[in-house]
Amino acid sequence: MRAEGLGRRLPATGQQRARWVWRGVDLTLAEGESVAVTGPSGTGKTLLLRALAGLDPVDEGTVFLDGRPQAAWPAPLYRARVLYVAQRPALFDGTVEDNLVRPFTLGVRQGRKGRDRITGCIRGGDGSPSGWDRQRAVELLAALGRDAGFLQRPVTALSGGEAQITALVRALLVEPAILLLDEPTAPLDEATARAAEDLIARWRAAAPGRACLWTSHDRDQLRRVADREVALVPAEN
Numbered sequence: 001m002r003a004e005g006l007g008r009r010l011p012a013t014g015q016q017r018a019r020w021v022w023r024g025v026d027l028t029l030a031e032g033e034s035v036a037v038t039g040p041s042g043t044g045k046t047l048l049l050r051a052l053a054g055l056d057p058v059d060e061g062t063v064f065l066d067g068r069p070q071a072a073w074p075a076p077l078y079r080a081r082v083l084y085v086a087q088r089p090a091l092f093d094g095t096v097e098d099n100l101v102r103p104f105t106l107g108v109r110q111g112r113k114g115r116d117r118i119t120g121c122i123r124g125g126d127g128s129p130s131g132w133d134r135q136r137a138v139e140l141l142a143a144l145g146r147d148a149g150f151l152q153r154p155v156t157a158l159s160g161g162e163a164q165i166t167a168l169v170r171a172l173l174v175e176p177a178i179l180l181l182d183e184p185t186a187p188l189d190e191a192t193a194r195a196a197e198d199l200i201a202r203w204r205a206a207a208p209g210r211a212c213l214w215t216s217h218d219r220d221q222l223r224r225v226a227d228r229e230v231a232l233v234p235a236e237n
């Protein structure tokens with residue numbers, strides 16, 4: 001993934017004039033890399049990761065994936081390949097399992113032999129959404145200290161850490177090419193955070209080319225998980 005000359009401008013509000021958050025951001029995430037994006041609170045790390053994920057607009061510049069501009073990708077396909085894990089997970093009402101199955105009902109999955117394709121909402125022989133692997137979900141949850149019964153928990157009754165576990169497992173099940181991790185372990189206790197780091201490392205090692213961007217205010221964590229660091233510099237206004 002490559003970003004060239006990215007800029008994000010926030011409109012004027014009652015109290016504040018319109019302003020650039022960042023400008024002229026050039027970033028390359030090579031295949032297989034893990035890169036830390038650093039900067040003090042409010043520098044715009046979240047806005048940058050969301051822009052790279054195609055969830056937020058940019059006002060200048062272009063993001064390329066496999067040499068192709070983001071705008072030229074079908075959005076669902078792009079989002080299955082480049083997946084953003086938010087600081088505050090967005091879950092919808094239902095059980096943990098409902099949330100984990102959801103991406104597999106949206107009609108996008110990765111094709112074999114490196115060729116992506118969009119499918120309809122295919123159902124497997126047992127009537128389940130194609131690509132949904134419940135056993136794999138149970139394994140990932142177990143690695144984060146949760147048993148299979150966790151799948152039936154309503155998300156409204158989850159703690160912040162449990163919601164983040166759900167969001168992380170959901171992201172890993174999709175097996176994206178790129179993970180954009182926005183303080184992904186902030187709500188987790190130390191042991192679970194380390195387990196999450198291990199899972200992400202295993203996801204990266206499981207296929208060539210998988211890469212990730214991390215933000216975190218935990219310098220020790222960034223030293224453990226990132227190959228290099230990119231410091232985000234606020235724009236002059």
Ligand SMILES: Nc1ncnc2c1ncn2[C@@H]1O[C@H](COP(=O)(O)OP(=O)(O)OP(=O)(O)O)[C@@H](O)[C@H]1O
Binds near residue numbers: 042046
């Ligand atoms: N939707 C929005 N509308 C207006 N301003 C926003 C919006 N989202 C973020 N901002 C502002 O943009 C700036 C950058 O926010 P962002 O959340 O990207 O920072 P960050 O570097 O991720 O911070 P932190 O390290 O605290 O998570 C902040 O000043 C924030 O108030």
